[in-house]
Amino acid sequence: MSSAREEILSRIRAVDRPAGAPVVRDYERERSASDVLALLDERVADYKAIVHRVSEAEVPDRIAECLARRSAKTVVVPADAPDSWRVSGVEWKSDDPPLALSELDSVDGVVTGCAVAIAETGTIVLDSGAAQGRRIITLVPDYHLCVVRADQVVVSVPEALARLEATRPLTFISGPSATSDIELDRVEGVHGPRTLEVLIVG
Amino acid sequence: MGGRNPVTWLGSPAFPKAAHEALANTQLRRNLRKATTTIRAKRAEVVSEMADWERLRRAGEAIKDDVLANLDTYLVRLEEAVTARGGVVHWARDAEEANQIVLDLIRAEGTDEVVKVKSMATAEIGLNEALQASGVNAIETDLAELIVQLGEDRPSHILVPAIHRNRAEIREIFSRRMTEKPASDEPKDLAEAARKYLRRKFLSAKVAISGANFAVADTGSIVVVESEGNGRMCLTLPETLITVMGIEKLVPTWQDLEVFLQLLPRSSTAERMNPYTSVWMGVTPGDGPQKFHLVLLDNGRTATLADKVGRQALRCIRCSACLNVCPVYERTGGHSYGSVYPGPIGAILAPQLVGDMHDKQAASLPYASSLCGACFEVCPVRINIPEVLTHLRAEAVEAKGKRTPEALAMAAAAWVFADPKRYEATQKAGSLSRFLARDGWIKRIPGPGAKWTDSRNAPAVPKESFRTWWRRNRVERS
Ligand code: SF4
Numbered sequence: 001m002s003s004a005r006e007e008i009l010s011r012i013r014a015v016d017r018p019a020g021a022p023v024v025r026d027y028e029r030e031r032s033a034s035d036v037l038a039l040l041d042e043r044v045a046d047y048k049a050i051v052h053r054v055s056e057a058e059v060p061d062r063i064a065e066c067l068a069r070r071s072a073k074t075v076v077v078p079a080d081a082p083d084s085w086r087v088s089g090v091e092w093k094s095d096d097p098p099l100a101l102s103e104l105d106s107v108d109g110v111v112t113g114c115a116v117a118i119a120e121t122g123t124i125v126l127d128s129g130a131a132q133g134r135r136i137i138t139l140v141p142d143y144h145l146c147v148v149r150a151d152q153v154v155v156s157v158p159e160a161l162a163r164l165e166a167t168r169p170l171t172f173i174s175g176p177s178a179t180s181d182i183e184l185d186r187v188e189g190v191h192g193p194r195t196l197e198v199l200i201v202g
Numbered sequence: 203m204g205g206r207n208p209v210t211w212l213g214s215p216a217f218p219k220a221a222h223e224a225l226a227n228t229q230l231r232r233n234l235r236k237a238t239t240t241i242r243a244k245r246a247e248v249v250s251e252m253a254d255w256e257r258l259r260r261a262g263e264a265i266k267d268d269v270l271a272n273l274d275t276y277l278v279r280l281e282e283a284v285t286a287r288g289g290v291v292h293w294a295r296d297a298e299e300a301n302q303i304v305l306d307l308i309r310a311e312g313t314d315e316v317v318k319v320k321s322m323a324t325a326e327i328g329l330n331e332a333l334q335a336s337g338v339n340a341i342e343t344d345l346a347e348l349i350v351q352l353g354e355d356r357p358s359h360i361l362v363p364a365i366h367r368n369r370a371e372i373r374e375i376f377s378r379r380m381t382e383k384p385a386s387d388e389p390k391d392l393a394e395a396a397r398k399y400l401r402r403k404f405l406s407a408k409v410a411i412s413g414a415n416f417a418v419a420d421t422g423s424i425v426v427v428e429s430e431g432n433g434r435m436c437l438t439l440p441e442t443l444i445t446v447m448g449i450e451k452l453v454p455t456w457q458d459l460e461v462f463l464q465l466l467p468r469s470s471t472a473e474r475m476n477p478y479t480s481v482w483m484g485v486t487p488g489d490g491p492q493k494f495h496l497v498l499l500d501n502g503r504t505a506t507l508a509d510k511v512g513r514q515a516l517r518c519i520r521c522s523a524c525l526n527v528c529p530v531y532e533r534t535g536g537h538s539y540g541s542v543y544p545g546p547i548g549a550i551l552a553p554q555l556v557g558d559m560h561d562k563q564a565a566s567l568p569y570a571s572s573l574c575g576a577c578f579e580v581c582p583v584r585i586n587i588p589e590v591l592t593h594l595r596a597e598a599v600e601a602k603g604k605r606t607p608e609a610l611a612m613a614a615a616a617w618v619f620a621d622p623k624r625y626e627a628t629q630k631a632g633s634l635s636r637f638l639a640r641d642g643w644i645k646r647i648p649g650p651g652a653k654w655t656d657s658r659n660a661p662a663v664p665k666e667s668f669r670t671w672w673r674r675n676r677v678e679r680s
Contacts, residue, residue, distance in 0.1 A: 005293040008449065011504035012274045020267030027257040027461070043474065098488070101405055101439070121467075121475035134489045135438045135480075139431065157475075158460035166421040166456045169486050172463075172479035177431035180471050181346035181362050182369055182389040184237040190345065190393050191400065192431025192478060 031156045036119045037200055040153055043122030047175020048188050049196040056201055059147065060084045063111060066145055066197055072108035076141060078133030085111055085147070095133050104136060109143030110193075115170075117153045118160045122175065124148060124198065125160060127168040135169055144193040146173075150202025205298050207502060208328035209555045211356065214540025216566035221534040230535050233368045238526045244472035245523060245580070252468070261461045263584040266517035269452050270507060276419035276452045277498065283422025287484025289494040296501050297327035303497055304329060304411065304444055305336050311442050311493075313338075313408045317400075319428065319436040320344035321413025322360060322520050323446045323499055325542040326555070329411070340411065341403050343432035345396050352379040358536025358544060361470050361522040366535055393430075400432065410436035410491070414447035415519070416462055417496075420455050422483050424496070427466060429477045437480050443491035448499050450516040462519060465582035469521035502555030511593040515551045517583040522547075524577035524587060530570055539567060546577035550590040559594075559601035568594035 033039045037053065045051045054062045064087040067075060077085060079096030086092045093099060093107060113131030114124045124146055126132045131147070138144050154160050164170060177192030188194065206212065214220060224230060249255055269276055281291045294300035308316055316333070318324065318340050330340045330351075342351045349364035350357050353375040357363030364372070373387035376395050384395035412433065416425040424445055426433050437443060453459060467476045485494050507513050525531050525545030536544035540563050541552040549567045556564040568591045577587040 004295050004299060007295055008293055008498070008500045008504060009274050009277070011500070012277075012507065015504070015508045017271045017273075017507070019271050021264050023261055023264040023268060024257075025261060027254040027261055029460070046474075047477070105405060118475070123475045128486070128489060135434070136490075139434050139438055157464050158457075161456065161460045161463070166418065166423050166481070167483060169483075169489055170479075170481040171434065172475065172481075174473070174475040174477050176477070177429070178477045179345045179389075179393055179430045181344070181349070181364060181430075182372060182392055183233070184241045184362060184365065185389055186471075186473075187389040187393050189390070190397055190430035190432070191343075191404070191435055 028156065029158045031120065031159075033119060033155050036153055036155055037150060037202060039155070040117055040119035040122065040148070041200055043119060044124075044175065044196075044198050045122075047122055047178070047196075049122075049175045049198055051198045051200060053200050059199065059201060060087050062199055063087055063145065063147075064089065066199075067109070067111075070109065070143060070195075072143060074107045076104065076107050076110040076137050078112055078131055078137065080133075081111065081113070081131045095137050098134065099137070101136070101140065104140040107141050109145060110137050110141045111145045111147070112138055113147050113149070114152060116160045116163050117148045118157055119153055119155050121157060123157075123160070124173045125164060126171045126173065127164060129168065135171055138171070138173075139192055142193055143195045143197070144173075145197045145199070147199045147201060150200070153200075205296075207556050208297050208331075209326045209502070209543065209552055210541045210561075210564055214563050216563050217538060217540070217570045218566065220538035220540060221530075221570070224534045224538045227535070229368075230366050231533060233366055234532055234535055237362070237365050238532050241472055241526045245469065245526070248468045248472050248474055251474070252464070258461055258465055259582055259584050262465050262519075262582055263517065265453055265458050265461060266450075266519075266583050267514075268454060269450065270513060270516055272454075273449065273452070273507065276454055277449060279419040280417055280422060280452060281498075283418075283420065284424075284484055284494075284496050287422055289422070289484035289496055292495060292497045294497055294499050294501070298332075300327050300446060300497055300499050300501065301329055301332035304446065305333060305338065307442070307444055307495055308333070308338055308409055311409050315339045315341065315403075315407070316409045316411055317341050317343050317403055317407040317436050317440065318347075319410070319412045319426065319433040320347045320363075321411070321446060322542060323413045323448050324411060325357060326448075327446070327499065327501060329446070341400070343400050343404070343430075343436060344428075345393065345430060345432075348396055348400070349375060352376065356537055357542060359522060359525060360520050360543065360545070360547070361525075366537070400435075404432075404435040404439055407436075407440045409442045409444065410440040412436055412443065412445045414445050414451050414496075415466065416459060417447060417452050418454075418456050418459065419452050423456065423481050424483075425459065425463075426480045427463075427476050428479075429471065431478060434478055434480055437482065438490045440491055442493040442495070444495045444497065446497040446499055448501070449503050466519055466521055469519075469523040469580065469582040502557050505557045506551075506554040509554065512550065512554050512590055514585050515547065515554060515590060517585055518547055518551065519583060520547075521582055523580040523582065524585075527576040527580050528571075529574060529576070530572055534570070539570060541567070546571060546587045546591075547585070550585075550587055550594060553594055553598075559598045565598040565601065568592075568598060 115127035116125040176196040346364040359365040369387040377383040385391040531545040553564040
């Protein structure tokens with residue numbers, strides 16, 4: 001085994017490899033937007049996700065509305081999701097102890113928070129941190145309702161990566177699952193959640 | 203070790219012959235023209251949103267050049283980081299070795315069925331075929347790969363391997379192979395059929411196989427960029443994950459991802475961001491696969507690195523933008539290149555990975571170009587594809603000797619492919635195959651090229667006028 005390793009490394013070392021030009025990072029590492037939340041709203045909606053702007057106080061009611069509109073009865077939440085999210089009229093399944101795959105496959109949806117959102121690209125990033133849970137809970141259910149706080153929103157990709165921690169498993173989500181595999185035409189809804197709904201708070 | 207490199211398909215004819223056959227397939231040309239026209243326009247639009255696009259391209263180029271200059275250091279660093287986070291790193295000199303490693307890992311889990319997320323590296327090494335020969339069924343879960351697999355077909359595009367198929371053909375394939383047939387040929391119904399077909403496989407798979415778009419040497423983070431969620435399924439549900447990646451897929455630092463996560467989606471699917479990007483480090487207790495194996499693949503890459511001009515092909519991030527703008531690709535389709543890497547990048551990468559200019563098919567690939575330069579203009583890591591093509595042509599001629607009939611025939615092919623009007627005229631002039639030698643090289647060009655092949659004296663290729671032609675033509679059709 002180690003012989004393949006040694007051989008590949010020595011093949012590389014045998015090559016004359018002059019150092020390249022230094023990496024110049026003169027691209028934009030930060031960008032500003034006149035209304036970053038409006039930009040996020042527009043760009044997420046561009047992917048055919050459903051977006052709402054709401055105030056902090058409205059969050060529970062809007063969660064209830066969103067779930068009622070889909071007649072979602074059984075819904076998963078990460079164990080550490082705020083109590084206020086668990087509105088009445090819904091059977092809440094907390095992922096603690098971890099839910100079985102078959103259970104996740106039979107629920108009507110999942111509600112989570114996020115770590116960071118990128119306005120310019122309409123992207124939500126989950127890092128399994130607060131109110132997000134394991135990667136699997138936002139993957140198997142067919143409906144994902146995600147609550148994004150204003151202080152989690154940045155404009156550009158470099159700003160988002162600077163905020164994220166590489167040590168956590170990360171999922172960047174830009175709209176519902178989609179494919180461009182048939183005649184390079186985008187269609188929403190393949191294996192991941194086919195409906196993504198986002199509440200932008202603030 | 204040391205069998206034939208499966209990066210090119212055994213028994214494929216040399217490019218001119220294959221291209222000639224493809225040119226006769228009008229359905230294929232219609233499918234391709236429609237698809238590439240759509241994606242070109244979309245790409246141009248999302249790229250124009252980025253005021254710093256050129257600076258990002260230059261940074262992408264510089265980061266990848268740094269990777270190549272310090273490849274040994276970064277590989278060892280990656281290995282340390284992945285190992286520290288509970289992953290196991292394997293090294294494979296060639297396709298055969300990599301396939302054996304993967305097979306042994308699957309056997310150790312006691313399963314004979316695995317799910318796969320689309321990966322160029324595993325296609326390059328012929329992993330599915332190797333597994334099948336040993337009784338392991340590898341199920342492709344990317345929609346386009348599934349279309350290719352169920353249609354018992356070959357991939358024809360890096361990003362959209364089934365780009366040569368239209369919706370009616372896809373419906374026909376699915377109806378033939380799935381118990382639950384698609385409701386119609388609407389893309390939405392075809393996607394639904396694939397979802398149902400694969401769902402049970404995802405939920406029961408024990409082992410998944412993936413490639414990697416990027417690996418961060420510093421942190422050991424692996425990045426997979428995808429659209430459908432089949433990648434997330436493979437990377438999250440099974441207990442064991444095996445990732446096969448070419449040794450050049452590295453970036454040195456976490457920060458470097460900020461460049462590539464901007465360059466890649468806009469260049470490949472022409473989106474501001476692809477639907478899903480997954481990033482993980484080794485094993486995360488309680489979340490996702492609890493066993494992680496990373497297979498680092500050479501398979502001709504170190505040999506490519508040794509070529510001062512050709513090594514820039516190793517900067518490639520497999521976005522496929524160069525395919526979508528290539529006039530030769532658009533007319534001949536991906537299969538003509540006889541390799542999992544078609545189009546302009548294939549024309550420079552496949553022959554280098556094969557590493558043998560006496561291989562007639564591989565040696566013909568650098569001629570599959572008009573040298574118009576459109577590929578260089580769109581390449582997010584600024585690979586000067588025309589420069590490498592010219593360099594490899596010289597190598598091919600050197601391998602064969604300047605005045606052999608073959609060398610002359612290759613030059614003739616280059617002359618024909620230097621101008622779409624010319625090869626369309628050649629095609630129209632009828633039965634080009636009458637003029638093909640048995641080995642697939644053009645012996646005599648009929649019609650407009652006859653004068654040249656008769657006199658054996660190459661007229662200058664009108665590079666500038668061709669560019670003008672292509673540009674005008676491209677704009678009109680976009
Ligand atoms: S050569 Fe450049 S344009 Fe072509 S696939 Fe690679 S990165 Fe993309």
